[in-house]
Amino acid sequence: MLFDIFNIVAMAQGLGGSSSSEFLLTTILYIVFMGFIVASFFPGFQQKMQIGFLSRDVEKNLYMIEGYLKDSKSMAEKLLKDKNFPEPQQFINKVMERFVIDPVNIEPTDIISRMKLLLRANEDTVREMITKYSPNIDPMTRSQIEISAEVVNALNMIFKIIRHYLLMAKKLNSIMIMYQLQMVAPIYVKLAEAYARAQKVFLQGIPVGDGLGPLVASRFLMNINDKWVPSKDIIAGTMEFEGRRLIVVKAEGPMATVGTPGEAVQNIIEKEGSKVSRIITVDAALKLEGEDTGSIAEGMGVAMGDPGPEKIAIERVATKYNIPIDAVIVKMSMEEAITEMRKEVYDSADKVVNYVKDLIRERTKPGDSVVLVGVGNTAGIAQ
Amino acid sequence: MAISSDSSKQPLITKTLIKCMSCDYSIERDFQEGDFVPKLVGTCPKDGGKLYIAGIYAIKLQPQQAKR
Numbered sequence: 001m002l003f004d005i006f007n008i009v010a011m012a013q014g015l016g017g018s019s020s021s022e023f024l025l026t027t028i029l030y031i032v033f034m035g036f037i038v039a040s041f042f043p044g045f046q047q048k049m050q051i052g053f054l055s056r057d058v059e060k061n062l063y064m065i066e067g068y069l070k071d072s073k074s075m076a077e078k079l080l081k082d083k084n085f086p087e088p089q090q091f092i093n094k095v096m097e098r099f100v101i102d103p104v105n106i107e108p109t110d111i112i113s114r115m116k117l118l119l120r121a122n123e124d125t126v127r128e129m130i131t132k133y134s135p136n137i138d139p140m141t142r143s144q145i146e147i148s149a150e151v152v153n154a155l156n157m158i159f160k161i162i163r164h165y166l167l168m169a170k171k172l173n174s175i176m177i178m179y180q181l182q183m184v185a186p187i188y189v190k191l192a193e194a195y196a197r198a199q200k201v202f203l204q205g206i207p208v209g210d211g212l213g214p215l216v217a218s219r220f221l222m223n224i225n226d227k228w229v230p231s232k233d234i235i236a237g238t239m240e241f242e243g244r245r246l247i248v249v250k251a252e253g254p255m256a257t258v259g260t261p262g263e264a265v266q267n268i269i270e271k272e273g274s275k276v277s278r279i280i281t282v283d284a285a286l287k288l289e290g291e292d293t294g295s296i297a298e299g300m301g302v303a304m305g306d307p308g309p310e311k312i313a314i315e316r317v318a319t320k321y322n323i324p325i326d327a328v329i330v331k332m333s334m335e336e337a338i339t340e341m342r343k344e345v346y347d348s349a350d351k352v353v354n355y356v357k358d359l360i361r362e363r364t365k366p367g368d369s370v371v372l373v374g375v376g377n378t379a380g381i382a383q
Numbered sequence: 384m385a386i387s388s389d390s391s392k393q394p395l396i397t398k399t400l401i402k403c404m405s406c407d408y409s410i411e412r413d414f415q416e417g418d419f420v421p422k423l424v425g426t427c428p429k430d431g432g433k434l435y436i437a438g439i440y441a442i443k444l445q446p447q448q449a450k451r
């Protein structure tokens with residue numbers, strides 16, 4: 001191998017043997033070099049060069065994002081084709097460009113109910129679109145299509161925004177926009193990669209890191225026979241734990257859904273009233289760089305990554321009956337939360353089960369009612 | 384690029400952990416589509432108790448395994 005390289009170098013040297021061609025080459029190089037130095041005195045030349053370099057870097061990142069978008073689209077298309085969905089392309093194009101407009105926030109009265117209406121109605125509309133095309137679809141496949149639609153939509157948004165700023169920076173010849181773009185683009189490539197991988201994981205029905213909450217709830221619910229549905233896509237069960245009435249809540253698995261845990265807790269507590277002495281929320285939480293994946297922490301408040309409506313429902317009902325809310329979280333990175341559950345996170349689930357049991361023993365008395373909520377996406381985790 | 388230095392580039396393999404409801408028997412196998420927690424998957428060879436899927440998780444592939 002090494003000898004081959006030496007041979008090629010020797011051949012190349014042998015080709016440019018004559019002295020006149022050598023002189024010509026030196027002269028040309030000299031002229032180019034001098035021209036470069038003179039040009040660099042003109043204002044704007046350096047900046048143009050720099051913009052050129054930066055934009056090439058951003059373009060490279062943009063191509064990567066576009067690649068993930070294409071992969072994700074073809075994966076969604078394949079899923080729809082396999083399920084005999086008529087006109088998959090048309091459906092994908094429709095959901096890819098879907099958006100929800102934020103409610104007016106300069107008038108904050110009832111903003112939560114407006115927001116809840118918009119988010120719920122959007123979910124329901126996508127679901128109706130799917131069931132309209134394919135009326136006898138099973139809930140598992142339906143949730144897979146919903147997730148795929150969300151991923152394609154998110155990737156499309158990332159791609160379009162990065163492309164927008166790139167084109168704008170080129171158009172305005174703005175080095176400042178280009179610099180900022182070059183700084184953030186790799187972060188979005190990473191996010192896009194995580195989204196594309198998440199879609200693959202969801203389609204196989206593998207639990208994700210965010211499934212930590214539902215997994216903990218499932219450990220309690222699997223021994224309960226009598227379960228009911230307190231709100232859309234949610235399962236609840238009651239058990240006796242050392243003299244306490246423990247009500248466990250999680251999204252209905254093994255479909256990929258987060259359900260409506262806020263509304264569920266609200267409905268349950270409105271029925272139980274002041275008998276409930278404690279609400280415990282368990283969720284996956286984003287770690288800071290340097291923190292260990294799977295480490296457990298505890299605090300006060302509703303542990304839930306929700307845009308608002310579900311979280312506030314718990315806060316409101318807790319305030320009404322003056323019930324403290326405990327939060328137990330397990331830390332992981334964004335990527336670990338939306339892709340395959342890591343072993344470290346799985347191991348933490350059983351530790352959290354014991355943690356929650358200790359917490360109930362310490363902070364409640366026999367005869368009390370306690371509501372335990374396992375928050376998160378329940379893909380691959382039933383009850 | 385900063386991305387390539389990430390530990391996430393390490394290949395992952397998904398495993399399914401099966402446990403017995405009545406004794407300490409447990410077995411880990413590769414994940415198969417259709418697995419979910421806590422699906423019942425037969426009876427225990429030790430005491431005939433019910434076997435269930437206790438967990439599905441990803442582990443990092445050991446370097447020598449990855450090469451194969």
Ligand SMILES: [Zn+2]
Pocket residue numbers: 403404405406407408427428429430431432
């Ligand atoms: Zn057994």
